[in-house]
Structure formats: C-alpha cells, structure tokens
Amino acid sequence: xxxxxxxAKRYWLMKSEPEVYSISDLEKDGTSGWEGxxxxxxxxxxxxxxxxxxxxxxxxxxxxPPGVAGVAKVSxxxxxxxxxxxxxxxxxxxxxxxAEPRWLMARIAFVEKFAQVVPLDVLKADNALTGMPVLQKxxxxxxxxxxxxxxxxxxxxARAKTRP
Numbered sequence: 001x002x003x004x005x006x007x008a009k010r011y012w013l014m015k016s017e018p019e020v021y022s023i024s025d026l027e028k029d030g031t032s033g034w035e036g037x038x039x040x041x042x043x044x045x046x047x048x049x050x051x052x053x054x055x056x057x058x059x060x061x062x063x064x065p066p067g068v069a070g071v072a073k074v075s076x077x078x079x080x081x082x083x084x085x086x087x088x089x090x091x092x093x094x095x096x097x098x099a100e101p102r103w104l105m106a107r108i109a110f111v112e113k114f115a116q117v118v119p120l121d122v123l124k125a126d127n128a129l130t131g132m133p134v135l136q137k138x139x140x141x142x143x144x145x146x147x148x149x150x151x152x153x154x155x156x157x158a159r160a161k162t163r164p
C-alpha cells in the first residue's frame with residue numbers, strides 16, 4: 001500500500017540480536033523478511049498497522065551495548081512467515097495452516113546504518129524520550145510503535161542523515 005493524501009506515516013522500532021541479523025546484514029542484503037515473530041501483539045502490528053514506506057528504528061538487543069543501530073523502512077504488505085511451516089526452524093508452528101497462516105512477517109529495506117549505536121542508557125537518560133515503549137520496564141516486544149517526536153529525537157541523537 002502506498003501512502004496517499006491524508007494517510008499519516010507511522011514509525012516503528014524493531015529488535016534483532018546482532019549475531020542473528022544485524023543492521024550490517026540488512027545493509028548487505030538490501031531487504032529482508034522480519035521472520036520469527038511469535039507474539040500476537042507484534043504480529044497484529046505488522047499485519048494491521050505497518051504500511052509500505054513506514055520508517056523503522058533498527059534496534060540491536062542482547063548486544064553490548066544494546067541500542068538503535070540504524071533505520072529501515074517497511075517494504076510492501078505483510079506476507080506469511082515461511083518459518084512457521086519449516087520443521088527444521090526454531091520458529092516452526094505445527095498448528096499453523098498454510099491456507100490460513102497464523103504468523104505474518106513484514107518486509108523491510110535498508111535505509112541507513114548509524115556511525116555509532118545510540119545506546120539504551122543514552123535513550124533512557126534523554127527526557128525527550130520519556131514514554132517511549134522500548135524504555136518501559138518489562139517491554140520485550142520485537143515490534144513496537146514509536147511516536148513521530150520520539151523517532152525524530154532518536155535520529156537527532158544518532159546524527160542520522162534520514163529525515164522523518
């Protein structure tokens with residue numbers, strides 16, 4: 001879906017462990033499917049709310065330091081996650097039906113890799129980011145919305161070339 005007049009662009013944060021799939025991997029590949037999401041709230045965000053062209057903060061989790069490593073964008077509509085049908089995959093779901101797949105994935109495209117990761121402790125210390133979901137205690141969703149103001153602030157902290 002392409003944006004038309006009156007449709008607001010949305011912003012997201014998507015988490016990946018860098019040893020699994022980093023911003024550098026996305027830069028090399030150009031595009032990728034965001035497979036393996038097995039949380040209904042995150043799946044519903046990808047299915048119902050993400051639109052082609054939305055911008056994404058690419059967050060490295062379980063890293064030293066954890067933080068925002070770059071920017072991606074949503075590239076096309078959600079598609080069935082093939083890993084749910086792959087018996088060799090850690091994301092295999094024997095109860096998912098090919099005719100009505102339970103799990104979907106967003107397609108994302110590389111936009112920008114930051115010169116340096118914006119660390120989680122820097123994000124937490126910035127009063128302008130108060131209320132940002134990734135900074136909330138217990139927030140573990142791999143896909144989460146970001147307000148336009150928070151998105152712009154993170155880009156400023158990163159000295160990013162990307163503009164919201």
